[in-house]
Amino acid sequence: MIRETIGxxxxxxxxxxxxxxxxxxxxxxxxxxxxxxATKCVxxxxxxxxxxxxxxxxxxNFGFKVLLGIxxxxxxxxxxxxxxxxxxxxxxxxxxxxxVVDKYQEDKELKE
Amino acid sequence: xKTVRWLIGLVLIGAFMxxxxxxxxxxxxxxxxxxxLFSALFILFRVIGGPTAADRIIAVDIxxxxxxxxxxxxxxxxxxxxxxxxxLIWALLSFVASLAFAKILEGRSLxx
Numbered sequence: 001m002i003r004e005t006i007g008x009x010x011x012x013x014x015x016x017x018x019x020x021x022x023x024x025x026x027x028x029x030x031x032x033x034x035x036x037x038a039t040k041c042v043x044x045x046x047x048x049x050x051x052x053x054x055x056x057x058x059x060x061n062f063g064f065k066v067l068l069g070i071x072x073x074x075x076x077x078x079x080x081x082x083x084x085x086x087x088x089x090x091x092x093x094x095x096x097x098x099x100v101v102d103k104y105q106e107d108k109e110l111k112e
Numbered sequence: 113x114k115t116v117r118w119l120i121g122l123v124l125i126g127a128f129m130x131x132x133x134x135x136x137x138x139x140x141x142x143x144x145x146x147x148x149l150f151s152a153l154f155i156l157f158r159v160i161g162g163p164t165a166a167d168r169i170i171a172v173d174i175x176x177x178x179x180x181x182x183x184x185x186x187x188x189x190x191x192x193x194x195x196x197x198x199x200l201i202w203a204l205l206s207f208v209a210s211l212a213f214a215k216i217l218e219g220r221s222l223x224x
Binding site for chain 2: 011012019021022023026034038045050053061062066073076077084086093
C-alpha cells in the first residue's frame, strides 16, 4: 500500500516535469535555452516515471527492465545533449540578444 | 496576433482538460498517458517550425525520451513487460541518431 502510494506520487511528479519540459521547449527563445529546458525532461521526467514503476512492480522482470532503462537514459542523454550544443555553437547559431556572457566564444578568441 | 495565439492555446488546453479529467469514468491512470501525448504534440510543433537545424535535432531527441516514459506507463497498464523492450531499443536508436546528426551538422564525416 505504501509502496504503491510512493510509486504513484513519483509517476505524477515525472509527468508534470515532462509536460513543463515540453512547454519550455516550445516557449523559450534560443537553442541553448531550449536545450536547458529539455534536459530537465530526462533527469526527473522520464526517469521519475520509470522509478515509480519500479517501486510499484518490485523485483520481477518488468522491474529489472525498468532499472536498465534508467541506467541507459542517465548514461546516454547528457552525451547527446553536449554533442548537439557543441555542434550548434560551432556552426554559428547566434545567442539570444538578452544573454550576457559566452565563455566558449571567449575561450576560442583567447586561443587564436 | 499574440492574443490569437494565446486564445488558441487556452482553447486547446481547456478542451484537453475537459475531455480527460472532468469526465471521470473509473480509471484515472490510463488518462495520464494523454498528458504525455499532449506534450509530444508540443514537441512536434518545434520539429515542424524550428528556426535552425539544431532545434529539430533536440526536439527529436527529447521525443525519444518521452516515448520511453509513455511505453513504460502502457506496460504498467496492460501488465505486460515487452513494452519496455521497445522502449530500450527506441532509446538506443535515438542516441545513435542524435550523435550522427550532430556530427553531420558539424561538417565532419562519420568515421572521424
